[in-house]
Amino acid sequence: MNSNRSMKPRRGQRVxxxxxxxxxxxxxxxxxxxxxxxxxxxxxxxxxGVFTITRASLLNLLVVxxxxxxxxxxxxxxxxxxxEIWTNPSALGAAPSNLQxxxxxxxxxxxxxxxxxxxxxxAHIRTQPPPRSSAQWWSMSGQQESDNLFVITVGANSVxxxxxxxxxxxxxxxxxxxxxAGATLGQLYGDYxxxxxxxxxxxxxxxALP
Numbered sequence: 001m002n003s004n005r006s007m008k009p010r011r012g013q014r015v016x017x018x019x020x021x022x023x024x025x026x027x028x029x030x031x032x033x034x035x036x037x038x039x040x041x042x043x044x045x046x047x048x049g050v051f052t053i054t055r056a057s058l059l060n061l062l063v064v065x066x067x068x069x070x071x072x073x074x075x076x077x078x079x080x081x082x083x084e085i086w087t088n089p090s091a092l093g094a095a096p097s098n099l100q101x102x103x104x105x106x107x108x109x110x111x112x113x114x115x116x117x118x119x120x121x122x123a124h125i126r127t128q129p130p131p132r133s134s135a136q137w138w139s140m141s142g143q144q145e146s147d148n149l150f151v152i153t154v155g156a157n158s159v160x161x162x163x164x165x166x167x168x169x170x171x172x173x174x175x176x177x178x179x180x181a182g183a184t185l186g187q188l189y190g191d192y193x194x195x196x197x198x199x200x201x202x203x204x205x206x207x208a209l210p
Contacts, residue, residue: 080149
């Protein structure tokens with residue numbers, strides 16, 4: 001058997017001192033940023049009304065309690081991909097339930113999407129931020145957090161889904177989340193979509209901030 005044949009390098013490969021340079025003698029570059037896409041779900045329960053969602057509302061969706069009355073954000077940045085909402089119909093014979101979302105982001109016109117329940121069918125809307133509007137931008141801690149992104153009008157027992165991309169805090173200084181009342185140290189909490197002061201749009205599948 002020709003031993004030289006087994007040492008013949010493959011195309012695009014270098015062999016130096018019997019070490020395969022094309023096979024990765026050193027680790028390749030990688031991206032350490034922890035990121036993922038996720039769908040958050042909320043319910044209005046018996047609550048109805050109009051709710052304004054800001055960049056801060058999104059950044060506060062995941063927090064960790066640092067004491068009974070303080071928390072820090074897990075998210076450094078978040079981008080909204082879409083919103084989907086269902087609202088139960090009113091009792092038969094009553095007025096239909098109205099469901100509405102208005103996009104408010106800058107660099108784009110105000111855009112309203114609405115639907116009403118009919119008979120036993122729930123009202124339903126599915127929408128994305130208008131193209132090139134600021135509602136499509138990443139929301140980052142400390143930057144224009146008070147910007148209003150959209151307003152929703154929902155009836156009782158509505159379900160609100162947000163599809164987002166998220167980046168987790170890495171080496172940045174921790175940013176305070178909303179102020180809980182009676183939280184457990186180290187516990188992961190989901191914030192209300194409308195914040196703990198209003199506390200009407202309850203997160204589903206996560207412990208809600210107390």
